[in-house]
Amino acid sequence: MPTPDRTSVDAIVRAGQDILESAGIAGLTMQAVADRVGVRAPSLYKRVRNRDDLVRLITEATIRDLGERLAVIVAGSDPRRELAELARAFRAFAHARPRGYQLIFAPRSDLAGPSIVLTHAVEPVLRVTANLAGEDHALDAARTLTAWANGFVSMELAGAFKLGGDVDQAYEYGIARLADALAR
Amino acid sequence: MPTPDRTSVDAIVRAGQDILESAGIAGLTMQAVADRVGVRAPSLYKRVRNRDDLVRLITEATIRDLGERLAVIVAGSDPRRELAELARAFRAFAHARPRGYQLIFAPRSDLAGPSIVLTHAVEPVLRVTANLAGEDHALDAARTLTAWANGFVSMELAGAFKLGGDVDQAYEYGIARLADALAR
């Protein structure tokens, strides 16, 4: 062993997530990541192909993190309550890690959309909407729910709610209305 | 008049909108805009402060374009039908000009969120939700509706709907459910 490993893909991705939240996507440079994991920038290219590849890995790790938060909520008992808790957990995640969240649904230069990882992460939503709206409408209902939640927090993070009013309460209003609307 | 004006802010912004749609935000360089309007790049700085300023102007022009599409729909007669038509026009605009649309709700490096222009553009939505849900719930209902529509087309443009099914029909499903849910 001439030169032992001083870092790893996992450490690089975690460092990238931290830098993303603190410095934004523009601050996520190979140099910044290298500084944080304690190697020189060129060494990163032994672990990741290039910067786009790193951004992809960071995005997928973030989707997995979100999926874990959602997965623990659904037990199958009370779909209406679980819908509300899914929605609140979704928003809380976006508030806690806004830059990573924005990466999930960001338009890609790459042609491929969000990976299969996203499909896995939203599986709890499908379980709830199946219970609430029935199997036949589970997919349409899940798309309605996730579209609303994603749109709401995206607009919130972008500072698009400028007409006053209580934004927290607007979110609870949406939860209640959607739960009514999707219940068969 | 030693040197007559060979371009204008309007021409620059329109050129920027075209380049944005064809080449993406990364392709929106001062050089590309200058080529299209027929001047040299440094001349642009007599009209716009810098690239960020140009992007801001392009975003606001796009919001105004969207607002014009929405404004012609609302007559006050049938709120449920008008809600559906607003939603469809919103989605059609996003499909026709995806990059410009994505700019509207994109996270800003700038601290300021979308300008007052957006407030004006969504005014038709408020008129419809006031008729549908009552004045007391007009704002919450408008936020629910715009969040859903924005979230839906954002996910669509990002390629996030990967579980099959008919996406057009999922949108119509959402329209119907939201119209029910928001009607008082």
Next chain:
DNA sequence: GTCTATATTTCGATAGAC
């Protein structure tokens, strides 16, 4: 696998003549 050194490229922005 990590390092130093550097190539490359690209683009935003300015200076000053006309």
Next chain:
DNA sequence: GTCTATCGAAATATAGAC
């Protein structure tokens, strides 16, 4: 107001020694 010429700055990525 537009032009030529150029600066300045940054960041990705590679080459080759150890």
